[in-house]
Amino acid sequence: MALLKIMAVDDEEPALRRLAALLNEIEDAQLVATSDDPFEALSKIQHVRPDILLLDIQMAGLGGIELAEQLTQSGGHVPLIIFVTAYNQHAVQAFETRAVDYVLKPVRRERLIAALDHARRQLDHERAAQHAAELRRLLDALRGRTQGEADPDEQEIWAQRGGDHVRLLVREIEWAESERDYVHIHNHERAYLLRTTMAALAERLGEERFMRVRRSALVRLDRVSSIRDRGYGNVHVILRSGAEVRVGRTYLKPLRERLRPRTEG
Numbered sequence: 186m187a188l189l190k191i192m193a194v195d196d197e198e199p200a201l202r203r204l205a206a207l208l209n210e211i212e213d214a215q216l217v218a219t220s221d222d223p224f225e226a227l228s229k230i231q232h233v234r235p236d237i238l239l240l241d242i243q244m245a246g247l248g249g250i251e252l253a254e255q256l257t258q259s260g261g262h263v264p265l266i267i268f269v270t271a272y273n274q275h276a277v278q279a280f281e282t283r284a285v286d287y288v289l290k291p292v293r294r295e296r297l298i299a300a301l302d303h304a305r306r307q308l309d310h311e312r313a314a315q316h317a318a319e320l321r322r323l324l325d326a327l328r329g330r331t332q333g334e335a336d337p338d339e340q341e342i343w344a345q346r347g348g349d350h351v352r353l354l355v356r357e358i359e360w361a362e363s364e365r366d367y368v369h370i371h372n373h374e375r376a377y378l379l380r381t382t383m384a385a386l387a388e389r390l391g392e393e394r395f396m397r398v399r400r401s402a403l404v405r406l407d408r409v410s411s412i413r414d415r416g417y418g419n420v421h422v423i424l425r426s427g428a429e430v431r432v433g434r435t436y437l438k439p440l441r442e443r444l445r446p447r448t449e450g
Contacts, residue, residue, distance in 0.1 A: 192235035314385030344377035399433030
């Protein structure tokens, strides 16, 4: 089993020492770097490129959630994140970022192992999906069908509906939402189940027609009819079918910018 490369970020030195001691007892985990400065950590992550980031939420100057948001917007390496916190009320906001889990302080060995196992499964799925995408590109090239020559809307996705596997064309997909190791793909009538990750599906569908509106959901842009703000950060996109999809706080501005040519005037 391959070692998990782990970096820990916490502005309290005793907390970093505790994490280092716990990770030293876990055979398939390797602590490759630590940082007690969240601003320094941003550049260090790009240098070390860890698989998993153990990230404290409460830090002076730049909190863990803000650090994670900067990572996701940087265009650089974004590891899977396990948040470390003394307050579990941060959980919902934490999962708007690339967090796969969170552990409460004081960190217990058994809980840390469970969180790392969860992260490893996520990494395995993403790597498998990436290899599958690379194989599809190779096969397309061998058939003389480059991505530019093929109509992306006519590409097929085979998904599960009840006990059957059915063929969906990309042009039929209106939105999708991930749940653990699966993605629910919606057209205007019903939902279908696909065993993949949201990152792999987003790459497969492409950025030209689809956009993620939160970490766990994406929509087809030309199916968006309006954006509805109910206040207190509760924002949804309304699709032509009438479906409503919640928009994450950090995704709202990029979404408005993508939709502006379609809505102005």
